[in-house]
Amino acid sequence: MNIIYFVAQQTMFFAIPLLIVALGGMFSERSGIINIALEGIMVIGAFAGIAFINVTQNSMSGQVLLLLAVLVAGISGGIFSLFHAFASIKLKADQTISGTALNMFAPAFAIFVARMVQGVQQVQFTDTFHISKVPFLGDIPVIGPILFQNSYITTYVGLLIALLSWLIINHTKFGLRLRSCGEHPQAADSVGINVYKIRYAGVFISGILGGIGGLAFVVPTSTNFNATVAGYGFLALAVLIFGQWRTKRIFFSAFFFGIMKTFASAYSGIPVLKDLPISNEIYKMIPYIATLIVLTFSSKNSQAPRAEGIPYDKGSR
Amino acid sequence: MKKNHNILELKGASSFFAALMAIVAGLLFGLVILLLSNAKEAFPAFLTILVGGFSAGARGIGQVIYYATPIIMTGLSVGFAFKTGLFNIGASGQFTCGAFIAIYIGIKWTFLPPEIHWLVALIGAMIAGAIWGSGPGLLKAFFNVNEVITSIMMNYIGMYLVNMTIVRTVYDALKNQSKSVAKSAVLPKAGLDKLFNTNNLNIGIIIAILSVIVIYIILQKTTFGYELKACGSNKNASKYAGINEKKSIVLSMVIAGALSGLGGGLLYLSGSGKYLQVLDILAPEGFNGISVALLGMSHPIGILFSGLFIAHLTVGGFNIQLYDFVPEVIDMIVAVIIYCGAFALLFKHLIIKFTSKPSLDSDINNKKENEKLKENINKLVITEETENLDNQKKDNKEEL
Numbered sequence: 020m021n022i023i024y025f026v027a028q029q030t031m032f033f034a035i036p037l038l039i040v041a042l043g044g045m046f047s048e049r050s051g052i053i054n055i056a057l058e059g060i061m062v063i064g065a066f067a068g069i070a071f072i073n074v075t076q077n078s079m080s081g082q083v084l085l086l087l088a089v090l091v092a093g094i095s096g097g098i099f100s101l102f103h104a105f106a107s108i109k110l111k112a113d114q115t116i117s118g119t120a121l122n123m124f125a126p127a128f129a130i131f132v133a134r135m136v137q138g139v140q141q142v143q144f145t146d147t148f149h150i151s152k153v154p155f156l157g158d159i160p161v162i163g164p165i166l167f168q169n170s171y172i173t174t175y176v177g178l179l180i181a182l183l184s185w186l187i188i189n190h191t192k193f194g195l196r197l198r199s200c201g202e203h204p205q206a207a208d209s210v211g212i213n214v215y216k217i218r219y220a221g222v223f224i225s226g227i228l229g230g231i232g233g234l235a236f237v238v239p240t241s242t243n244f245n246a247t248v249a250g251y252g253f254l255a256l257a258v259l260i261f262g263q264w265r266t267k268r269i270f271f272s273a274f275f276f277g278i279m280k281t282f283a284s285a286y287s288g289i290p291v292l293k294d295l296p297i298s299n300e301i302y303k304m305i306p307y308i309a310t311l312i313v314l315t316f317s318s319k320n321s322q323a324p325r326a327e328g329i330p331y332d333k334g335s336r
Numbered sequence: 337m338k339k340n341h342n343i344l345e346l347k348g349a350s351s352f353f354a355a356l357m358a359i360v361a362g363l364l365f366g367l368v369i370l371l372l373s374n375a376k377e378a379f380p381a382f383l384t385i386l387v388g389g390f391s392a393g394a395r396g397i398g399q400v401i402y403y404a405t406p407i408i409m410t411g412l413s414v415g416f417a418f419k420t421g422l423f424n425i426g427a428s429g430q431f432t433c434g435a436f437i438a439i440y441i442g443i444k445w446t447f448l449p450p451e452i453h454w455l456v457a458l459i460g461a462m463i464a465g466a467i468w469g470s471g472p473g474l475l476k477a478f479f480n481v482n483e484v485i486t487s488i489m490m491n492y493i494g495m496y497l498v499n500m501t502i503v504r505t506v507y508d509a510l511k512n513q514s515k516s517v518a519k520s521a522v523l524p525k526a527g528l529d530k531l532f533n534t535n536n537l538n539i540g541i542i543i544a545i546l547s548v549i550v551i552y553i554i555l556q557k558t559t560f561g562y563e564l565k566a567c568g569s570n571k572n573a574s575k576y577a578g579i580n581e582k583k584s585i586v587l588s589m590v591i592a593g594a595l596s597g598l599g600g601g602l603l604y605l606s607g608s609g610k611y612l613q614v615l616d617i618l619a620p621e622g623f624n625g626i627s628v629a630l631l632g633m634s635h636p637i638g639i640l641f642s643g644l645f646i647a648h649l650t651v652g653g654f655n656i657q658l659y660d661f662v663p664e665v666i667d668m669i670v671a672v673i674i675y676c677g678a679f680a681l682l683f684k685h686l687i688i689k690f691t692s693k694p695s696l697d698s699d700i701n702n703k704k705e706n707e708k709l710k711e712n713i714n715k716l717v718i719t720e721e722t723e724n725l726d727n728q729k730k731d732n733k734e735e736l
Binding site: 123126 | 369373374423471475479480481482484485486488489490492493496497499500616618623626627630661662664665667668670671672674675677678679
């Protein structure tokens with residue numbers, strides 16, 4: 020039973036950032052803007068958040084500091100994503116190109132600033148955020164050890180974001196408008212919705228969530244930030260596609276990938292897997308191979324937003 | 337994800353102009369960054385970036401060519417895929433696989449006659465890259481899987497697979513890298529090393545230029561290339577016209593993969609003391625290829641020059657470490673160039689639209705004359721506008 024708890028707790032560390040970022044991608048793509056820049060946005064968010072922790076950790080610590088860092092990461096990710104929004108909405112540029120440019124810029128920027136300020140590339144932080152057990156809730160049998168022990172507050176932030184995203188996209192006026200802009204912007208415009216504004220909002224939300232996701236990825240899995248999020252932005256895109264751009268399915272696919280990733284990185288802590296004569300590299304490949312297989316069988320009936328990737332032009336028919 | 341790459345296919349001098357504008361914007365951004373971080377050293381460092389490879393005479397130029405060779409190949413790979421409507425972000429994995437097979441043949445297949453050893457290794461690299469590229473192509477063609485995601489996954493799978501096989505076959509445990517290849521597998525120098533006074537140069541750049549020419553001919557002069565491009569611009573229309581679009585997708589990914597793989601072979605057989613490291617890091621050459629392709633507007637000839645240009649900046653990036661700046665400044669500059677390039681193209685599009693508006697006259701007998709007239713009118717309008725502006729400025733000054 021302990022092993023199941025261990026796997027569940029590890030899975031959270033990998034699944035939650037994927038969930039947050041993929042949900043961010045959902046907001047952008049369902050408003051009609053492909054956001055391949057999620058990787059870069061994650062890097063910027065993680066960098067800003069960790070840098071904030073690095074600077075203020077002498078005067079603050081614990082959950083308050085982490086929550087503030089989440090805020091910083093979200094805001095900086097949101098601001099960074101506006102560059103993508105500006106290029107792809109206002110200037111109608113090719114969305115893949117502008118996203119690629121952002122992906123390239125982010126790690127270079129993080130390395131540049133880190134090395135100019137402190138001489139080394141890695142931004143260190145002290146982990147004062149680990150929650151070994153949430154009071155009361157951690158004592159509940161089964162659910163307690165899975166959800167409320169050995170965790171980080173980002174886990175709960177992530178779950179809250181998932182719930183909010185589901186509510187916003189499916190049950191609010193804004194969500195309906197956002198979805199309509201991704202499916203048929205001309206129709207949306209004809210009933211008085213400002214497509215440009217909605218799309219800006221969509222990309223901005225994806226930036227905020229991308230930034231938070233970047234921080235949520237680095238804090239539980241490392242003690243420094245090295246200008247990379249290890250391809251998680253792209254994995255989140257895979258989660259988004261596997262999740263068919265729908266909140267509930269994204270939730271489950273994020274956890275599917277989280278479990279795969281857990282096997283890849285923590286297999287040595289799982290007795291059954293440790294004894295198998297399989298090389299270390301094979302385990303590392305598993306999440307990516309699983310993605311390929313899963314996408315192969317789920318892409319045939321893709322439910323991608325119809326107007327995705329097409330710049331909206333008021334004058335076009 | 338639908339893509340709209342036909343913007344990339346606009347031709348002519350105006351696209352060169354647009355690229356130039358983007359480059360200027362990127363360089364200016366670099367200057368601002370340098371000024372913000374260390375104002376004193378900013379200008380000499382900026383000058384170093386501009387001078388780039390030209391600082392060290394023939395040797396410096398040789399260095400630029402050495403860096404340019406692999407990224408021209410990966411750039412060609414990405415650009416070729418762009419032309420056919422695919423985004424090959426997997427150049428990195430294809431590059432690594434090609435490099436590994438080249439090294440493997442270079443070390444193990446010493447039974448081959450020395451004259452063709454390197455050639456066989458390069459062909460092996462091409463095949464490996466092609467196989468790795470075919471994966472996303474097949475999945476895209478038959479299962480409608482987005483090629484961006486699959487090729488990213490293939491990057492990681494390729495990296496781990498190569499790391500694993502290096503350790504099992506051609507491993508130098510002391511240095512955690514691959515062993516050195518046999519002498520006969522190193523590419524011939526053909527006198528280029530003496531010409532540029534550097535040991536790193538060999539016929540690699542000639543092979544790269546040849547590939548550029550071959551791709552140019554395929555894309556511009558053959559029916560096959562036309563079919564590929566047609567599939568890229570409109571899949572349904574080309575299907576209607578009787579083109580096998582599935583075959584086209586697979587073949588263009590195979591060719592793109594072969595180009596990247598060949599690039600890997602060219603770099604790791606160059607005898608410059610470069611070994612495949614057993615690290616969990618994706619080959620950066622693949623991602624640089626994306627910038628090269630975008631800056632070169634996906635045109636083979638453009639890619640050749642943009643590859644040389646980015647290599648030139650990279651050499652400058654190494655040199656600015658003398659002034660205590662980090663070479664990542666170059667990555668930022670290139671990113672800004674790409675970003676601006678994305679909509680510099682758009683401005684160009686507007687210019688074209690503006691200058692070629694259909695005339696309102698119903699009978700256009702002398703189209704050419706009309707166009708000439710229009711140009712003249714445009715010129716007149718522009719000069720008038722500038723004159724107006726000048727006058728306004730003068731007025732403003734007088735008011736002040």
